[in-house]
Amino acid sequence: MPLVIPYPAIDPIALQLGPISVKWYGIAYLAGLVLGWLYIKQLLRTERLWPSGKPALEADDIDDLLLWMTLGVVVGGRLGNVLLYHPGYYLKNPLEIFALWHGGMSFHGGLIGSVLAIWLFARRRKVATLTVGDLCAAAVPIGIFFGRIANFINAEIVGRPSNVPWAMVFPGAGPVPRHPSQLYEAGL
Structure with missing residues (x-):
């Protein structure tokens, strides 16, 4: 058998408060959305990014955008x-369908929901959709980073079989060592 790194069986529940389970996946969503929101606010304060020196949106608009994006990502x-x-x-x-605590989210659905949320938000604010899209696109890697770390913790989206020394045998994916592709994507 090739050399492999043991999968570090991390409990998907980060914190148990009586009957309430706080899962790493939920923390990842929260961290991605909040840190992305803070990053977009920072982009608005960076005058050299805006041709007129004034951003197309105000900081308060970005607070509302956070709500729109949360709904888009979660519902989508x-x-x-x-x-x-x-x-x-x-x-x-x-x-x-409403039991989100049982798990079950789709990246593709979240992407479609986010695009729809951006379009609706921009239309409501009478701002160019691509301007809002650019701001959100700049923040997306933050969310993907945390999401893929959560996928690793949950042993989801495992990579292809591999003989590299850092390959792992993931629970539920058979005895074959695999690339930890979630970590690769988090690093990109």
Whole structure:
């Protein structure tokens, strides 16, 4: 058997407060959204980024954008999971669609939900959609970083089989060593 790094079986629950479980995945969403929001606020304060020296949006607008993006990511991510991966299950158990604490989000759905949220926000604020999109695109790597770390903790989205010395045997993915692709993507 090739040399492998043991998978560090991290509990997906970061904190248990009585009946309430705080999961790493939820912390990742929160960290990505809040740090992305703070980064966008910093971009607004950087005058040289704006041709007229004045940004197209005010800091208060970005507070509202955080709400729009949260809804876009969460609603889109959940609907993407429901429609793309488990439609039969949710047709039989429609109330489970709202049980976010059971897990089940889709990157593709979150992306579509975010694009829709950006478009609606820009339209409402009468600002160019691409301006809002550019600001959000600058913050996306922050969210992807935390999301992929959470995927690693949950042993999800495992990589291809590999013989590299840093390959890992992930639980639920068979006895084959695999690339820790979640960490690669977090690092990009």
